[in-house]
Amino acid sequence: MNDKANDSESASSRPSKHFIEQAIDADLAANKAQGVFTRFPPEPNGYLHIGHAKSICLNFGLAKNYNGTCNLRFDDTNPSKEETEYVESIQEDVRWLGFQWDSLHYASDYFGQLFEWAEKLIKAGKAYVCDLTAEETRQYRGSLTEPGKNSPFRNRSPEENLDLFHRMKAGEFPDGTKTLRAKIDMASPNLNLRDPVMYRIMHAHHHRTGDQWCIYPMYDWAHGQSDSIEGITFSICTLEFENHRPLYNWYCESLGIHHPRQIEFARLNMTYTVMSKRKLLQLVKENHVSGWDDPRMPTISGLRRRGYTPESIRNFATDVGVAKFNSTIDVIRLENAVREHLNRVAPRRMVVFDPIKLTITNWPEGKVEMMNVVNNPEDESAGTREVPFSGSLLIGSDDFREEAPRKFFRLKKGGSVRLRGGYIIDCQDVVKDDDGNIVEILCTYDPETKSGQDNSGRKVKGTIHWVSADPAVPVEVRNYDRLFATENPDQTEDGKTFLDNMNPNSLEVTTAYAEPEIESASAGDRFQFERLGYYVVDPDSDAEKLVFNRIVPLRDSWGKMVAKGKAG
Helix, strand or coil: CCHHHHHHHHHHHCCCCCHHHHHHHHHHHCCCCCCCEEEECCCCCCCCEHHHHHHHHHHHHHHHHCCCEEEEEECCCCCCCCCHHHHHHHHHHHHHCCCCCCCEEEHHHHHHHHHHHHHHHHHCCCEEEECCCHHHHHHHHCCCCCCCCCCCCCCCCHHHHHHHHHHHHCCCCCCCCCEEEECCCCCCCCHHHCCCEEEEECCCCECCCECCCCEEECHHHHHHHHHHHCCCCEEEEEHHHHHHHHHHHHHHHHHCCCCCEEEEECCCEECCCCCCHHHHHHHHHCCCCCCCCCCCCCEHHHHHHHCCCHHHHHHHHHHHCCCCCCCEECHHHHHHHHHHHHHHHCCEECEECCEEEEEECCCCCCCCEEEEEECCCCCHHHCEEEEEECCEEEEEHHHEECCCCCCCCCEECCCEEEECCCCEEEEEEEEECCCCCEEEEEEEECHHHCCCCCCCCCCCCCEECCEECCCCEEEEEEEECCCECCCCCCCCCCCCCHHHHECCCCEEEEEEEECHHHHHCCCCCEEEECCCEEEEECCCCCCCCCEEEEEEECCCCHHHHHHCCCCC
16 A cells, blocks of 8 residues: 555544534644643532533643643632532543643632723723612613613723722622723613622622622633633633623724634533533532532532543543534433443453352362452453352342243253353252242253363353352342433423432342452452442441442443333
8 A cells, every 4th residue: 555545534533523623723733822721610610511521631632732831710700509519529630631720720810900000991991890789780880682771880980990990809898789890881682781780799608719809700700811811712601602702802902912713512411311510519518419529410429439530421422422412412422431441451350139048069178169250351451250159159130030021041940051151050959938939040061061171062052150158258239220311301290490400219238248359459449240240349348347339331222221211
């Protein structure tokens, strides 16, 4: 193959660039930007969720791909809702996802500079102090079809406005009595340009600046100027800020400062999930979940405790891509991302739910044989482990039927199966209690059929897992499922809320029995429980008891549950 063909093949194998990368390339080529400097600017008023993870991957990923920088900046302009706890959790989440910011900043770092720039706009006649109440301001603002009305305080002189603004800062006025507003155009078709509020009075203690300030900048006023101060070249925002972009530009242009380019992309919406911080906070405050890190929550801390891996979330973000239009992603794509990763890296362990005793009647009394079992068939380097095998075993009750349909390939009376990593067994009989319930399965084993050494020529269609009854290790298992039973939890009937769409079966706690190798596990270790699903050791574990959270089942069973009316 010639060089031209090689180049063509190489180019065709590379993924095409999304629209943000294309815009960046165009600006760099036209010398409109001197590099790619981005930022991730969360407000510390809650824990980050999977939607933020997409934004983190995008902003940090762009900086890495273009050899630029990405800052972490906290938009801490509303002290009534912000806490140091959230600041710390956000930093932990960003690091856990595999990213490290180049600089750490806070909008509060710039309160002094923002105040001086506000003074500059006042002196230029581009900002004024307004005495309208919040309700009056909304009334004067107009609507999408009607222009707004000028505030009766709009024509105050720069000198009067400057004096009032200084007195606002000095704390002379109660909350809500005055605001500083930009003087733009009350007839603009864009409501964001109808004299937006720049500062409001709020006598609230700030988690960093204490009581130094009693006026706080609005997001639109602080955001673009913070970008400018940090030398950000590309301000990547979600689509809800598209109509705010003209205001972003107006502030930078009116001040004559460095002007980053704002580019918007579609936020992440996902089925069976709510993303609103307000609703997530409600779930926590009203104890519908155990906390921000409840494994059913879409928060990054919840996904981490659930057992998701950073790699799987980054792969998911790449898979859903960057789009210009909002859409809803099927949660199955997130679940499949962690399945695919854990299938490659998670060691296997045998664990039995809802056990029933199986006795091998021809097994030598007292004999325990160590079976050599592969840790992960997808990873040769994972090696093998030894699992004790005896004449007294436990199997899952779902793996046995006294009378079974024709296509039931697990164990049945008069039938045969292979025990994973062990022997072929033949079911001879069952033992029942006085109520007719099966309490013991009686089988024989074929000593010529040991896994890896079987030359018997026998073929069976089924293989089931097992654990030796002694020493089976009891563990607590928390089988988590989706928190909501409906695809769109926010869509409700009259008189109901998203809470009415919660899945009452989102958590099932049970005791299972595991092979003894499990005792060496520690918090955060992930496993595939053979034929059942992927599980992680929960931090609630202690020396007396291991606790496992189900990450995802081996396969998506939700569709079947919905079809049968069992989901929710």
